[in-house]
Amino acid sequence: xxxxxxxxxxxxxxxxxxxxxxxxxxxxxxxxxxxxxxxxxxxxxxxxxxxxxxxxxxxxxxxxxxxxxxxxxxxxxxxxxxxxxxxxxxxxxxxxxxxxxxxxxxxxxxxxxxxxxxxxxxxxxxxxxxxxxxxxxxxxxxx
Amino acid sequence: xxxxxxxxxxxxxxxxxxxxxxxxxxxxxxxxxxxxxxxxxxxxxxxxxxxxxxxxxxxxxxxxxxxxxxxxxxxxxxxxxxxxxxxxxxxxxxxxxxxxxxxxxxxxxxxxxxxxxxxxxxxxxxxxxxxxxxxxxxxxxxx
DNA sequence: TGAACTCAGAGTATTTTACTCGGAGTTTGG
DNA sequence: CCAAACTCCGAGTAAAATACTCTGAGTTCA
Numbered sequence: 509x510x511x512x513x514x515x516x517x518x519x520x521x522x523x524x525x526x527x528x529x530x531x532x533x534x535x536x537x538x539x540x541x542x543x544x545x546x547x548x549x550x551x552x553x554x555x556x557x558x559x560x561x562x563x564x565x566x567x568x569x570x571x572x573x574x575x576x577x578x579x580x581x582x583x584x585x586x587x588x589x590x591x592x593x594x595x596x597x598x599x600x601x602x603x604x605x606x607x608x609x610x611x612x613x614x615x616x617x618x619x620x621x622x623x624x625x626x627x628x629x630x631x632x633x634x635x636x637x638x639x640x641x642x643x644x645x646x647x648x649x650x651x
Numbered sequence: 652x653x654x655x656x657x658x659x660x661x662x663x664x665x666x667x668x669x670x671x672x673x674x675x676x677x678x679x680x681x682x683x684x685x686x687x688x689x690x691x692x693x694x695x696x697x698x699x700x701x702x703x704x705x706x707x708x709x710x711x712x713x714x715x716x717x718x719x720x721x722x723x724x725x726x727x728x729x730x731x732x733x734x735x736x737x738x739x740x741x742x743x744x745x746x747x748x749x750x751x752x753x754x755x756x757x758x759x760x761x762x763x764x765x766x767x768x769x770x771x772x773x774x775x776x777x778x779x780x781x782x783x784x785x786x787x788x789x790x791x792x793x794x
Numbered sequence: 795t796g797a798a799c800t801c802a803g804a805g806t807a808t809t810t811t812a813c814t815c816g817g818a819g820t821t822t823g824g
Numbered sequence: 825c826c827a828a829a830c831t832c833c834g835a836g837t838a839a840a841a842t843a844c845t846c847t848g849a850g851t852t853c854a
Contacts, residue, residue, distance in 0.1 A: 509731065509769075511652055511740050513843065516758065523757040535799065543753060549844050555801070568852020569798040584761070588652065597654050610686060614666040615659065617784040618727070618776065626652075629768055633761065641760040656812065678830065692813050698832070711821020712829040 514591040517545045518553045519638070522587065525563060526579040526635050533565075533572030553591065560590035580636035588630060595630070597623045657734040660688045661696045662781070665730065668706060669722040669778050676708075676715030696734065703733035723779030731773060738773070740766045 520543045528534055536554060540547040554573055557563045562582060563573045575582070589595065598619040663686045671677055679697060683690040697716055700706045705725060706716045718725070732738065741762040 509652070509654055509735055509738050509740065510742065511762070512841090513742065516741050516762075519758045519761075520753075520756075533799095537799085546844065548846075551800080552844085558800095565800060566852085567800055567850080569796095569854075571799045571852070573800090584765075592652055595652050597652065598659050599653065599656065610663075612789070613663075614785045615662045615781065617788050618662075618781050619654070619659075621784075622727075622772065622776070625772055626769060629765065633765070638758065638761050641764075642757045645760050646755070655810090676830095680830085689813060691815075694831080695813085701831095708831060709821085710819080710831055712827095713822065714820080714830045716831090 509597075511588060512592050514553055514556075515588045517543065517550060518557060518591045519584070519587055519635075520545070521550060521554065521573075522557070522562070522575070522582070522635055523638060523642070525573060525575045526639055529575050529579060533570075533574050535572035538572070557587075557590055560586070562586060562590060575635075578636070579639060580634050582635040583631050584633045584635075584638075585627060585630035587635075595623060595627050597626070652740075654731060655735050657696055657699075658731045660686065660693060661700060661734045662727070662730055662778075664688070664693065664697065664716075665700070665705070665718070665725070665778055666781060666785070668716060668718045669782055672718050672722060676713075676717050678715035681715070700730075700733055703729070705729060705733060718778075721779070722782060723777050725778040726774050727776045727778075727781075728770060728773035730778075738766060738770050740769070 521539045524534060524539055524542055536547055536551050539545070539554075540550045545553075554563065554565070558565055558573070561576060564576045565571065565573050585595075598615075664682045667677060667682055667685060679690055679694050682688070682697075683693045686693075688696075697706065697708070701708055701716070704719060707719045708714065708716050728738075741758075
């Protein structure tokens with residue numbers, strides 16, 4: 509019942525890109541330094557995010573990554589799905605359709621429902637929301 | 652973002668025990684046969700469920716497991732927590748308190764909120780609910 | 795041209811999950 | 825009272841997923 513580090517790291521990096529939205533591209537080096545993420549690992553992560561159309565990269569000197577959409581148009585669901593694959597709480601649900609273990613599986617219905625709830629909830633939260641949460645958190649701490 | 656097989660298997664077994672509530676104890680052999688779960692593995696699972704007070708065992712010939720509480724008093728949260736440990740979507744949340752990576756972590760708030768939502772939702776569903784879902788599912792299929 | 799970037803694919807290390815094994819203790823029917 | 829049918833407990837192993845690394849190549853720009 510865990511989100512992988514990939515999603516965790518990925519979200520952190522995307523937060524920085526959200527802050528820099530409509531500004532200069534941000535390089536892997538900068539991102540990994542800011543969030544203390546191993547560089548080559550983050551490189552992979554950013555590549556996957558690009559392949560899924562969440563960010564775009566500019567090559568060469570001065571290059572780096574930029575968000576491809578507005579922060580409020582990028583849902584956590586997209587991010588997690590891009591990095592961890594489709595959300596499937598139980599292995600049985602993954603190739604979808606029918607349970608491979610039991611014909612009349614007593615549990616598939618519940619897992620399915622929970623899975624859907626989670627999916628919906630992740631879809632309802634955006635990078636924009638994450639940013640504002642961080643803001644209010646900061647206010648709370650400093651006050 | 653997965654529930655382990657332990658929780659999956661465990662829930663299946665508990666369904667059988669719920670059906671047999673207030674009847675004869677059910678042995679590992681029966682349970683593993685019904686749900687096609689490897690016997691020694693299920694044994695471990697049942698032990699953990701017992702240690703967490705969800706089932707009780709009677710020893711010796713004719714022995715086996717019984718639910719310790721009414722099905723409607725056993726939440727999915729308890730079950731998953733017993734078998735997969737406390738629900739912590741992100742590793743950072745596990746030892747709780749502060750993020751080990753960043754002081755001013757931009758993402759901890761969201762994960763925490765999602766985590767809590769999931770936790771609440773699992774707490775709201777009981778073994779009893781699972782049983783009735785299975786019933787209605789069966790009706791749907793046969794009609 | 796070379797420094798600062800990303801790209802792509804293969805490879806490795808670590809951790810977690812899934813599962814096994816062996817021996818000991820308990821209960822009950824014959 | 826003994827053997828069969830159970831659970832208990834602790835340690836151990838196999839397989840799969842995760843978390844990373846490495847290398848060499850292509851791109852852009854000062």
